[in-house]
Amino acid sequence: MLLRIRISPGHEAEFEKLWAEHAETVRGFPDNHGQQLLRTRGRPGDYTVLTDWTDEPSFRAFEHSPQQQAYLTRLWAIRAGGEMQLLDVVRGLSPATTSEA
Structure with missing residues (x-):
């Protein structure tokens, strides 16, 4: 899942803290296999969330x-817009391994 989200100016730090706290909750769901919060360079209120x-x-x-609904209630108060996309993995590639000399 890919979520693009715009946060109202001045609420970026609040959002990052809120997301980090909620990420710990999401981590507890057995079908969640990881998540990332990314910020668009040069655009402080534009974020992308990737979850697997x-x-x-x-x-x-x-x-x-209930956990997600509680998070969304808090998020919507500081959100300026966004969009969600569900994505299908077409192909995956693991990182290259390096050997120590």
Whole structure:
């Protein structure tokens, strides 16, 4: 899942703290396989959230969970806009391994 989100000016630090706290909750869902918060360079209020889920039904179950709904209530107060996209992995590549000399 990819979420692009715009945060109202002056609320960036608040959002980053809120996201970090909620990320610990998300980590507890067994079908979540990781997440990242990225900020667009040169645009302080523009963020991208990437999360990896087992499948769409598990993501949708999380999306309707009380934990997510509580987070969204707080987020919407500082959010200026955004969009969500569900993505399918077409191909994956693991990082190259390096050997020590």
